[in-house]
Amino acid sequence: METLREIRRRIRSVQNLAQMTRAMEAVSASKVQKAQAAVLATRPYAHRAWEVIVNLSGVRGIPLHPLLTVREPVRSVMMVVFTSDRGLCGAYNHNVVRAATDYARRLGVPVRYVAVGKRGRNILWRLRAPLVAQFSGLPAVPRLADITAIARLAIDEFLSGEVDAVLLAYTDFINLLRQRPVVKRLLPLRPTRLDEQAVSEYVVDMKPARVTDYIYEPSPEALLEVVLPRFIELQVYQAALEAAASEHAARRAAMRNATDNAEELIRDLTILRNKARQHAITKELLDIAGGAEALRQLQGEMVL
Amino acid sequence: MGFQLDIVTPEKQLFSGEVDSVLLPGAEGELGILPRHAPLLTALTIGELVARRGEEELLFAIHGGFAQVLPDRVIVLADMGERAEEVDAARAEQARREAEELLKKEPPPEARAEALMALRKAQLRLKVARRQRPHRPPEEHS
Numbered sequence: 001m002e003t004l005r006e007i008r009r010r011i012r013s014v015q016n017l018a019q020m021t022r023a024m025e026a027v028s029a030s031k032v033q034k035a036q037a038a039v040l041a042t043r044p045y046a047h048r049a050w051e052v053i054v055n056l057s058g059v060r061g062i063p064l065h066p067l068l069t070v071r072e073p074v075r076s077v078m079m080v081v082f083t084s085d086r087g088l089c090g091a092y093n094h095n096v097v098r099a100a101t102d103y104a105r106r107l108g109v110p111v112r113y114v115a116v117g118k119r120g121r122n123i124l125w126r127l128r129a130p131l132v133a134q135f136s137g138l139p140a141v142p143r144l145a146d147i148t149a150i151a152r153l154a155i156d157e158f159l160s161g162e163v164d165a166v167l168l169a170y171t172d173f174i175n176l177l178r179q180r181p182v183v184k185r186l187l188p189l190r191p192t193r194l195d196e197q198a199v200s201e202y203v204v205d206m207k208p209a210r211v212t213d214y215i216y217e218p219s220p221e222a223l224l225e226v227v228l229p230r231f232i233e234l235q236v237y238q239a240a241l242e243a244a245a246s247e248h249a250a251r252r253a254a255m256r257n258a259t260d261n262a263e264e265l266i267r268d269l270t271i272l273r274n275k276a277r278q279h280a281i282t283k284e285l286l287d288i289a290g291g292a293e294a295l296r297q298l299q300g301e302m303v304l
Numbered sequence: 305m306g307f308q309l310d311i312v313t314p315e316k317q318l319f320s321g322e323v324d325s326v327l328l329p330g331a332e333g334e335l336g337i338l339p340r341h342a343p344l345l346t347a348l349t350i351g352e353l354v355a356r357r358g359e360e361e362l363l364f365a366i367h368g369g370f371a372q373v374l375p376d377r378v379i380v381l382a383d384m385g386e387r388a389e390e391v392d393a394a395r396a397e398q399a400r401r402e403a404e405e406l407l408k409k410e411p412p413p414e415a416r417a418e419a420l421m422a423l424r425k426a427q428l429r430l431k432v433a434r435r436q437r438p439h440r441p442p443e444e445h446s
Contacts (some may be wrong), residue, residue: 041316217346
């Protein structure tokens with residue numbers, strides 16, 4: 001049996017641990033809220049920009065923009081996988097990477113991966129998946145400027161013909177307890193097929209775009225050239241924010257579990273400590289009683 | 305009778321409300337919009353946006369984007385933007401000086417374009433900040 005002092009030391013160290021996991025839980029919870037607020041804040045722009053794209057791509061007499069053109073057959077695909085830089089977030093990273101690789105296997109065409117986050121990069125490395133780029137060091141709640149390089153890469157690879165489609169794999173934030181890995185198409189955008197378009201999930205209460213005859217300045221083509229990259233950036237940004245909210249929610253859950261486990265351990269150890277203490281007291285009493293008895297017997301013998 | 309003006313950036317909504325007129329930094333020159341303007345879609349450049357509501361004047365720094373003009377509303381989709389009150393004049397001043405320093409060293413064309421862009425943004429921020437607070441002298445720098 002462990003000594004009383006050892007048990008006391010273990011209780012103290014578990015208490016310290018619980019304090020830290022409790023703090024991390026609180027921090028993660030507040031980051032979830034910030035990321036969620038940021039997602040909501042992108043919606044008005046997404047809505048408006050989408051309307052403009054639908055309108056512009058409906059203008060007669062202009063060729064379909066390359067970013068909107070579907071290529072058949074799809075020969076190769078780029079998959080951007082959003083993971084975290086840090087661990088202690090349960091199965092968060094493994095779940096999204098598995099969703100991505102499962103999807104890729106079903107596609108049946110070569111898939112190149114772009115890892116966002118160190119954890120995903122490491123997992124993909126171990127799987128020997130073809131990595132073409134990796135991004136890391138995104139802040140807890142990313143800003144638009146943090147992800148423009150990712151969007152730029154996606155657009156460049158797609159336009160140069162290196163890949164025929166770009167997919168985003170990230171974790172959709174449902175609520176604090178549920179997050180779901182999803183794979184969505186980023187490119188090509190298809191404004192003519194609203195129902196199927198991944199965009200429709202981002203753009204809430206989407207009404208059919210007003211049919212208006214606009215004056216275009218400088219020209220519909222030039223305007224599309226401005227608005228499309230922005231919209232694509234925004235989609236990547238929204239995915240990054242959803243992923244951030246999910247990461248923090250997953251970490252919060254993991255930390256809550258850790259705190260609960262620590263508290264259970266403290267309870268068990270406390271019982272053990274009490275037992276050890278009682279044991280020690282009993283032993284001492286026995287010693288004293290035994291000693292007293294021995295002494296008395298000794299004295300009795302001497303008297304006799 | 306005014307019209308509805310919405311100014312949004314990818315990161316947030318900057319403004320939403322009724323105004324009497326608005327001056328936009330159009331890619332092909334400044335555009336003054338009054339109610340019942342013909343439908344127009346226009347690209348925007350780096351410049352200031354002035355909205356008027358009665359006697360009140362609202363100023364924004366707009367860093368590119370585009371605007372959708374309809375007879376009863378104007379929607380500005382700015383790549384980046386801020387209200388004049390939000391502009392950090394000290395930071396803008398520092399950015400301006402840094403950009404000027406960089407330009408003096410005759411950098412390669414790409415870096416030069418970037419520095420010029422930064423300079424324009426900083427100048428715009430300073431201009432907007434000064435117009436917003438005409439009675440207050442520009443902030444001192446040590």
